[in-house]
Amino acid sequence: MGEREAVISLSKVTAELGGRPVLRGIDLTVHRGEVVALLGANGSGKSTAIRSVIGQVPTTGGGIQIFGTPRRRFKDWARVGYVPQRTTAAGGVPATVTEVVSSGRLSRARFGLMRKADREAVTRALELVGMADRAKDSVDALSGGQHQRVLIARALAAEPELLIMDEPMAGVDLASQEILAATLRTQVAAGASVLLVLHELGPLEPLIDRAVVLRDGCVLHDGPPPKALGQHALPGHDHVHPHTHAAAEPIRTGLLS
Numbered sequence: 001m002g003e004r005e006a007v008i009s010l011s012k013v014t015a016e017l018g019g020r021p022v023l024r025g026i027d028l029t030v031h032r033g034e035v036v037a038l039l040g041a042n043g044s045g046k047s048t049a050i051r052s053v054i055g056q057v058p059t060t061g062g063g064i065q066i067f068g069t070p071r072r073r074f075k076d077w078a079r080v081g082y083v084p085q086r087t088t089a090a091g092g093v094p095a096t097v098t099e100v101v102s103s104g105r106l107s108r109a110r111f112g113l114m115r116k117a118d119r120e121a122v123t124r125a126l127e128l129v130g131m132a133d134r135a136k137d138s139v140d141a142l143s144g145g146q147h148q149r150v151l152i153a154r155a156l157a158a159e160p161e162l163l164i165m166d167e168p169m170a171g172v173d174l175a176s177q178e179i180l181a182a183t184l185r186t187q188v189a190a191g192a193s194v195l196l197v198l199h200e201l202g203p204l205e206p207l208i209d210r211a212v213v214l215r216d217g218c219v220l221h222d223g224p225p226p227k228a229l230g231q232h233a234l235p236g237h238d239h240v241h242p243h244t245h246a247a248a249e250p251i252r253t254g255l256l257s
């Protein structure tokens with residue numbers, strides 16, 4: 001693979017939440033153009049690890065670099081698209097689909113003004129996730145899968161080089177899962193780098209270059225995505241997945257038990 005540029009690099013990162021160590025010396029690198037899945041049981045520290053990258057969790061040790069710049073000095077956040085875990089993003093404020101996606105473009109809009117190019121980028125992002133026909137709808141009126149597509153469109157609106165996503169497939173219906181997989185494929189083909197928290201590889205499996213598996217705040221595995229070990233092999237697996245069309249579903253991968 002040679003010396004490819006690291007777009008994200010964590011070195012011996014430690015973090016505590018509520019006085020309890022949650023990250024206990026994490027090493028994690030995403031190279032340019034790579035798709036890295038962050039796997040592990042509930043509570044293993046996956047969300048905390050990616051939230052430390054975007055500065056939402058203070059670290060107690062180690063180093064984090066984004067595009068080669070120490071995180072504390074990094075300012076070019078328009079290059080980074082972040083899709084939070086949907087449960088944490090669901091607010092009570094009604095907004096239209098366009099408003100939510102436009103908020104993702106603000107980092108690119110000069111002087112905070114949405115120009116024609118910005119509005120076009122918002123429309124393109126909505127088209128990518130198949131939500132252009134719902135542009136004027138309230139996000140309250142959307143299904144879980146559609147809501148997730150809007151959050152991804154919001155991240156794509158700034159045309160980021162790096163996408164960081166926390167469980168983008170959780171609680172998403174199969175049709176939306178297929179659209180999200182296709183959207184991600186397009187982004188990767190265009191050169192985007194991706195770090196995403198997943199519970200199962202599912203329909204994204206063909207896109208994943210490397211998997212990093214956490215257990216109890218430590219890296220347990222860093223290498224090829226683990227092969228299927230049977231459904232829901234993970235200890236502590238308590239997420240609800242849409243299994244209504246079992247026959248039509250892609251093979252599920254239970255991640256290292």
Ligand SMILES: Nc1ncnc2c1ncn2[C@@H]1O[C@H](COP(=O)(O)OP(=O)(O)OP(=O)(O)O)[C@@H](O)[C@H]1O
Nearest residue numbers: 017018020022040041042043044045046047048049
């Ligand atoms: N704000 C907080 N205060 C105290 N402890 C927290 C806080 N947020 C998370 N934790 C704890 O930190 C640990 C790691 O949480 P984290 O959300 O990073 O795990 P995860 O691997 O993403 O799990 P999940 O699959 O459930 O999202 C868990 O034990 C969790 O209970």
